[in-house]
Amino acid sequence: MDTLTLSRLQFAVTAMFHFLFVPLTLGLGWLVAWFETRYASSGDEKYLAIARFWGKLFLINFALGVVTGITLEFQFGMNWAEYSKYVGDIFGAPLAIEATAAFFLESTFIGVWVFGWERLSRKAHAAVMWIVAFATNLSALWILLANGWMQHPVGYALRNGRAEMTSFAALVFNPYGWIEFGHTVLAAWTVAGFFVMGISAWHLLRRSQDELFRRSFSAGAAFALAASLLVAIMGDVSGGNAARNQPAKLAAMESVWQTRRDAPYALLTVPRLRGDGNYVEALKIPHGLSLLAFHSLHAEVKGLNDFPPQDRPPVLPVFIGFRTMVGLGTLFILLSALAVFLSRRGRLQDFPLFLRVLVFAIPLPYLAMLMGWLVTEMGRQPWAVYGLMRTADAVSRTVTPGQVWLSLGGFTLFYASLGVVDFWLLAKYARKGIEV
Amino acid sequence: MLYAKLWFVLWAVLWTAYFALDGFDLGAAFSAWLVAPAGGERSRVFASIGPFWDGNEVWLITAGGATFAAFPPVYASLFSWLYPALLLILFSLIARGVALEFRGKSPSPSWTAFWERSAAVSSFLAALLFGVAFGNLFRGLPIGPEGYEGTFLGLLNPYALATGLVFCALFLYHGLLWAACKVPGDTSRRAGALAGAAWYGLLALSVVFAAYSWASTGLSGNFLARKYLLLLPLLFAAALFASKALLSRGLSGRAFQASFLAIAFFSLTGFAGIYPCLLPSRIDPDLGLSVYNSSSSPYTLGIMTWTVVVLLPVVIGYQLWVHRLFERPFSGEELKKSGMY
Numbered sequence: 001m002d003t004l005t006l007s008r009l010q011f012a013v014t015a016m017f018h019f020l021f022v023p024l025t026l027g028l029g030w031l032v033a034w035f036e037t038r039y040a041s042s043g044d045e046k047y048l049a050i051a052r053f054w055g056k057l058f059l060i061n062f063a064l065g066v067v068t069g070i071t072l073e074f075q076f077g078m079n080w081a082e083y084s085k086y087v088g089d090i091f092g093a094p095l096a097i098e099a100t101a102a103f104f105l106e107s108t109f110i111g112v113w114v115f116g117w118e119r120l121s122r123k124a125h126a127a128v129m130w131i132v133a134f135a136t137n138l139s140a141l142w143i144l145l146a147n148g149w150m151q152h153p154v155g156y157a158l159r160n161g162r163a164e165m166t167s168f169a170a171l172v173f174n175p176y177g178w179i180e181f182g183h184t185v186l187a188a189w190t191v192a193g194f195f196v197m198g199i200s201a202w203h204l205l206r207r208s209q210d211e212l213f214r215r216s217f218s219a220g221a222a223f224a225l226a227a228s229l230l231v232a233i234m235g236d237v238s239g240g241n242a243a244r245n246q247p248a249k250l251a252a253m254e255s256v257w258q259t260r261r262d263a264p265y266a267l268l269t270v271p272r273l274r275g276d277g278n279y280v281e282a283l284k285i286p287h288g289l290s291l292l293a294f295h296s297l298h299a300e301v302k303g304l305n306d307f308p309p310q311d312r313p314p315v316l317p318v319f320i321g322f323r324t325m326v327g328l329g330t331l332f333i334l335l336s337a338l339a340v341f342l343s344r345r346g347r348l349q350d351f352p353l354f355l356r357v358l359v360f361a362i363p364l365p366y367l368a369m370l371m372g373w374l375v376t377e378m379g380r381q382p383w384a385v386y387g388l389m390r391t392a393d394a395v396s397r398t399v400t401p402g403q404v405w406l407s408l409g410g411f412t413l414f415y416a417s418l419g420v421v422d423f424w425l426l427a428k429y430a431r432k433g434i435e436v
Numbered sequence: 437m438l439y440a441k442l443w444f445v446l447w448a449v450l451w452t453a454y455f456a457l458d459g460f461d462l463g464a465a466f467s468a469w470l471v472a473p474a475g476g477e478r479s480r481v482f483a484s485i486g487p488f489w490d491g492n493e494v495w496l497i498t499a500g501g502a503t504f505a506a507f508p509p510v511y512a513s514l515f516s517w518l519y520p521a522l523l524l525i526l527f528s529l530i531a532r533g534v535a536l537e538f539r540g541k542s543p544s545p546s547w548t549a550f551w552e553r554s555a556a557v558s559s560f561l562a563a564l565l566f567g568v569a570f571g572n573l574f575r576g577l578p579i580g581p582e583g584y585e586g587t588f589l590g591l592l593n594p595y596a597l598a599t600g601l602v603f604c605a606l607f608l609y610h611g612l613l614w615a616a617c618k619v620p621g622d623t624s625r626r627a628g629a630l631a632g633a634a635w636y637g638l639l640a641l642s643v644v645f646a647a648y649s650w651a652s653t654g655l656s657g658n659f660l661a662r663k664y665l666l667l668l669p670l671l672f673a674a675a676l677f678a679s680k681a682l683l684s685r686g687l688s689g690r691a692f693q694a695s696f697l698a699i700a701f702f703s704l705t706g707f708a709g710i711y712p713c714l715l716p717s718r719i720d721p722d723l724g725l726s727v728y729n730s731s732s733s734p735y736t737l738g739i740m741t742w743t744v745v746v747l748l749p750v751v752i753g754y755q756l757w758v759h760r761l762f763e764r765p766f767s768g769e770e771l772k773k774s775g776m777y
Binding site for chain 2: 052056059060063064066067068070071073074076077078079080081082083084085087088089090091092093095096097098099100101103104105107108109110111112114115116117118119120159160162164165166168396397398399403406407410414418421425428429
């Protein structure tokens with residue numbers, strides 16, 4: 001394999017691994033802050049115990065999220081030097097601002113939260129977790145504004161042999177970035193909601209600490225339901241956004257080959273493995289795709305045949321990733337709605353099978369998120385910056401395949417072992433239950 | 437051009453802040469076994485850096501991000517040319533962070549000892565590697581007309597290794613002083629005594645480093661051309677001696693502040709020496725990456741300037757507040773409550 005393929009593989013591996021930890025951080029912080037605030041305002045020690053339990057899991061997860069994030073920053077320079085030179089004038093700024101505005105805040109205050117129990121008042125200590133939760137989500141905003149610029153470059157001019165920033169406001173208010181932010185963050189909250197529900201369900205099945213885990217469950221379920229409904233709405237907005245700005249991505253998501261008006265939605269689509277058409281397109285809903293993509297019965301949807309083969313993203317993984325994500329997203333709404341319903345009625349434990357399903361549902365929102373990223377990033381190919389710079393031109397010229405083999409092997413081994421330890425710790429503390 | 441020059445200064449200041457801050461927790465982590473051979477005491481040393489190391493490390497992320505935003509070609513070239521070296525730094529930082537977070541997560545002594553060893557080794561490696569990396573910058577990289585002409589092993593030249601040792605000595609001294617004022621009891625006394633001894637090693641290495649820099653690098657050129665810059669190495673020396681004097685009087689907190697300044701002036705001396713280059717060339721000075729050929733557009737630099745002018749004072753403010761909040765050493769009860777130790 002060449003440096004380009006290896007570097008892409010390495011970025012995919014390290015970004016996906018990083019993103020096993022980020023979403024839980026983005027969502028669970030709010031829940032811990034909520035539990036601790038209930039304690040601070042009511043003095044109910046049970047909420048303190050709940051906050052400390054979920055806080056511990058938050059920290060175990062947070063540790064790997066932080067350290068694996070540095071890798072992503074470094075890799076732009078290490079593996080994507082041509083990219084960094086060409087677009088650094090505009091792309092570097094959101095990364096630097098993320099560190100200054102958000103990363104400092106979360107990294108500094110998480111230490112205060114862990115060690116400050118005896119040094120701050122109850123309310124101040126709870127406020128610290130709100131700061132951490134806010135800062136982690138603010139981090140996500142700046143990173144996604146950077147990614148949004150790669151998807152839909154705005155506010156730049158080609159000068160001096162590179163892309164130079166001409167409007168910071170355009171970068172900050174790039175709708176693409178904000179839509180990605182909304183969709184990603186809500187998906188992350190869904191991850192956290194299902195995480196809290198699943199672990200609580202495990203304990204409710206064993207009837208250990210019923211009262212504490214019922215409270216956790218009902219907060220987690222409400223959070224999951226709200227997030228999974230909103231994430232679906234943002235998903236619709238994201239799809240429309242892709243349809244307008246990245247027609248090749250949308251065509252790959254649905255494996256549509258012929259450009260046409262009044263495009264139907266083929267419920268059963270089987271793309272060819274070679275990526276040059278579909279074996280099967282059946283169970284068509286008239287106007288369905290036009291309606292989904294453009295909210296209009298007659299809109300024209302571009303097909304992949306309109307793009308020369310070298311400008312098409314890899315269809316099969318994008319198509320499968322998209323359908324998996326949408327299917328799972330629908331499932332999340334159903335599961336969390338049922339969970340809210342049963343927990344309100346106080347009848348959760350009458351349905352042990354449902355609780356068991358929720359335990360096994362913990363990894364599913366993670367899977368949906370990874371699929372979402374696969375659609376976003378692979379669907380952008382062959383571009384590193386959509387329409388502006390090809391991925392093949394972005395890779396470092398001086399880095400040899402041998403060097404990337406070494407780093408890719410190193411990351412895989414190192415990350416795998418860290419992942420195993422972290423997973424083991426999470427499972428250990430999750431099972432241990434709440435210390436009262 | 438003014439912006440590019442300003443950003444050279446800010447770039448130097450961000451790296452300097454990183455060294456002076458992360459320096460103490462790297463140093464405390466790799467000297468913990470010397471200071472506290474017994475497990476219980478060692479926990480106290482690790483606990484003392486617990487609330488700080490993560491916030492300190494963000495200075496590195498910010499310095500990296502600022503390099504990317506303000507000097508994109510420098511970021512791209514440095515990281516891709518020195519690919520294997522950057523990879524090692526990255527791995528040691530990941531190992532350090534994970535080790536500090538995992539060490540308290542299981543009551544088993546062998547678990548804790550394993551992660552403490554990992555934290556010590558990775559912290560030492562990070563200190564050494566940063567020294568080697570910046571030693572190579574001070575010395576100049578073999579940048580020819582076609583780009584980088586060096587090899588990975590070429591980075592391990594004697595001058596760079598000497599700089600690596602100076603970094604280790606600076607951080608060791610800094611970390612020992614930290615332990616001396618943040619950990620109660622015998623550990624504190626032992627850390628203070630070790631710091632007193634380590635100071636002589638640091639002094640010797642600093643003298644060697646100065647002579648070596650004079651003899652085999654172009655660092656001295658700027659100081660001879662602009663005499664006022666000599667203030668920086670002089671302040672380094674002054675801070676170093678002041679720190680020892682304060683330590684001898686038992687004022688380990690003040691001695692720590694002085695060693696903070698010593699690291700800062702050491703680092704600024706190095707950056708002043710390579711100006712206007714960020715990546716100087718050993719082959720031909722004109723081929724180096726400098727403020728004149730490698731900066732971002734004035735517009736971007738303006739945005740970045742506003743960002744740091746508005747946000748960095750806030751960051752410094754709350755980080756100082758955290759230092760005040762945790763000024764008093766932790767009680768055993770407190771550490772238990774943190775659930776980390």
